[in-house]
Ligand code: IPM
């Protein structure tokens with residue numbers, strides 16, 4: 001049986017704590033199925049800046065390119081907040097996305113029935129929410145040219161970023177989103193700002209054209225401000241959402257609240273040969289180093305890795321089910337803790353899920 005090479009880039013903050021839990025689950029799968037995973041760790045983010053001076057050394061980029069999939073933690077933190085843009089930890093992640101051509105970022109947000117009351121939103125609003133944000137990840141405002149800053153002699157300054165897309169970039173992420181919608185409830189909301197932005201008019205035009213190849217999918221165009229409101233007003237309206245890079249960054253954080261906690265949200269970044277899998281939550285400097293972070297987003301990201309990069313959907317299903325069972329048994333990390341449940345730390349939650357995965361084989 002062939003060996004799957006998995007690059008493990010834990011990064012900073014709670015990335016260092018949750019990633020080993022995800023890795024532990026993959027090891028359980030390997031043991032139970034005979035699959036062979038070879039893990040290799042690489043430096044990225046602030047950890048890489050401290051060790052090498054830059055947010056992503058050549059060796060990490062090479063490791064990523066030569067692997068079959070990447071298990072990613074999180075990057076960033078107050079320690080590096082004053083660094084110039086090119087030397088911020090976040091650059092490491094952006095470089096990986098661009099280098100590996102990971103243009104489609106899948107961020108599922110589901111309201112887990114047993115966590116309904118963990119969401120600050122009312123039960124009547126969030127109950128039944130099950131949506132997928134497909135965020136364009138290698139273009140738009142994050143990468144558009146021109147970009148830069150000009151300092152004036154009088155002390156003033158001018159800074160520019162550009163939201164730019166080619167029709168090809170829009171078309172490929174639109175196709176990815178229609179493909180996702182086809183496997184779900186066949187509804188797609190394309191989110192833009194076409195009442196103001198020229199780039200959004202092109203977005204709308206291209207998505208509408210691609211829709212002709214997917215007659216079974218019901219497409220609607222939603223303005224981004226309206227979508228932001230609808231997500232907390234009637235989240236059950238949505239099935240699949242496709243949108244520009246920055247819009248998707250913002251809307252996916254908002255969607256996280258529907259799932260009860262950021263600690264529950266996994267993601268997959270796809271497009272090129274190598275997929276990257278990361279929890280949506282970031283480094284959470286306020287709780288880093290305390291062993292209390294929720295590892296579920298990282299563990300569900302490992303499940304997505306099995307599903308999308310290694311073609312092991314059955315194993316992914318077992319992990320998803322194991323997470324549900326452990327939650328049903330009443331175990332909670334602090335972010336989703338409620339009266340009457342059992343509070344556990346990061347490693348303990350990982351162990352509980354590992355045990356359930358093991359039992360499922
Ligand atoms: C995310 C994060 C990143 C982004 C940061 C860390 C660069 O917020 O993955 O949503 O803005 O894309």
Ligand code: MG
Pocket residue numbers: 249250253
């Ligand atoms: Mg974000």
